[in-house]
Amino acid sequence: MPELPEVETVRRGLAPAMEGRVIARMEVRRDGLRWPFPERMAERLTGARVLRLRRRSKYILGDLDSGETMLIHLGMSGRMTVSGLAAAFVPGRFHHDHPAPEKHDHVVFHMESGARVTFNDPRRFGALDLIATERAEAHPLLAALGPEPLGNAFSASVLARALAGRRGPIKTLLLDQRIVAGLGNIYVCEALHRSGIHPARAGGRVGTSRLERLVAEIRAVLSEAIDAGGSSLRDYRQAGGELGYFQHDFRVYDREGTPCPTGGCGGTIRRIVQGGRSTYYCPRCQR
Numbered sequence: 001m002p003e004l005p006e007v008e009t010v011r012r013g014l015a016p017a018m019e020g021r022v023i024a025r026m027e028v029r030r031d032g033l034r035w036p037f038p039e040r041m042a043e044r045l046t047g048a049r050v051l052r053l054r055r056r057s058k059y060i061l062g063d064l065d066s067g068e069t070m071l072i073h074l075g076m077s078g079r080m081t082v083s084g085l086a087a088a089f090v091p092g093r094f095h096h097d098h099p100a101p102e103k104h105d106h107v108v109f110h111m112e113s114g115a116r117v118t119f120n121d122p123r124r125f126g127a128l129d130l131i132a133t134e135r136a137e138a139h140p141l142l143a144a145l146g147p148e149p150l151g152n153a154f155s156a157s158v159l160a161r162a163l164a165g166r167r168g169p170i171k172t173l174l175l176d177q178r179i180v181a182g183l184g185n186i187y188v189c190e191a192l193h194r195s196g197i198h199p200a201r202a203g204g205r206v207g208t209s210r211l212e213r214l215v216a217e218i219r220a221v222l223s224e225a226i227d228a229g230g231s232s233l234r235d236y237r238q239a240g241g242e243l244g245y246f247q248h249d250f251r252v253y254d255r256e257g258t259p260c261p262t263g264g265c266g267g268t269i270r271r272i273v274q275g276g277r278s279t280y281y282c283p284r285c286q287r
Contacts, residue, residue: 003182004057004150005222006074008226009229009244014082024046024047024111025110026043026046028107029105034127038130041130050070051064060072063133063136067134071142072126076123078120079120080118080120081118083098084116104120144177148181149215149219166203169199171200190251192281193280195210201287229242230246253280257269265282266284
């Protein structure tokens with residue numbers, strides 16, 4: 001499933017085609033994805049101007065001039081790709097190159113500029129919803145989310161309060177979206193390794209200084225991943241169709257049996273299962 005860096009990369013890729021632009025026509029090719037689409041979705045979106053695109057956790061939110069907000073979740077295999085964008089910015093050019101429709105192109109935004117935004121989702125675990133903008137943060141998928149890890153509301157002291165007294169493994173707790181929003185398996189493994197924290201250590205037993213380093217490493221690994229366009233392991237693509245490249249910089253994730261990259265460590269990356277998810281770590285330098 002795309003994590004925060006992948007979703008943020010997609011949001012940035014969609015912005016030139018959608019922000020400040022009108023949806024001329026909404027093409028819906030099925031009744032829903034993971035859940036049914038909202039009533040009259042195509043009608044409600046057609047003619048609306050997208051005022052801004054923002055991200056909350058792993059969700060993309062598009063605020064519209066109609067007073068509604070479009071909520072987008074990519075799910076396990078969802079992709080949103082843009083075509084015809086170059087022609088949209090060339091005065092007098094009316095020819096837009098669009099690829100032939102694919103089997104799992106379920107929703108197509110035909111923008112007034114001539115650009116198209118296509119939601120392709122083979123497994124159909126993605127979602128699209130429409131909600132009143134003034135009540136968007138109260139949406140069931142958003143209401144209980146914790147602070148954004150790249151925002152000012154996230155700090156070592158905030159994380160310490162959330163973990164206080166918790167006996168569960170720090171790895172599992174960091175995946176709890178109520179504690180911190182947007183983190184997923186890949187980047188938690190990477191941040192814990194960079195911080196030298198064992199993934200099985202009880203969350204409430206990680207000291208303040210180590211939490212300060214952990215917060216810094218979470219921010220760093222997420223920022224680096226965004227700069228690299230995210231990580232492409234299976235289905236993920238950027239909005240322009242390009243692969244992400246951060247998978248080439250993984251230190252531990254999916255590297256079981258390889259030498260630990262920490263200088264002078266000499267350890268070997270291991271894999272364990274926590275909460276049904278694979279955890280990769282170095283038993284020598286993570287304590």
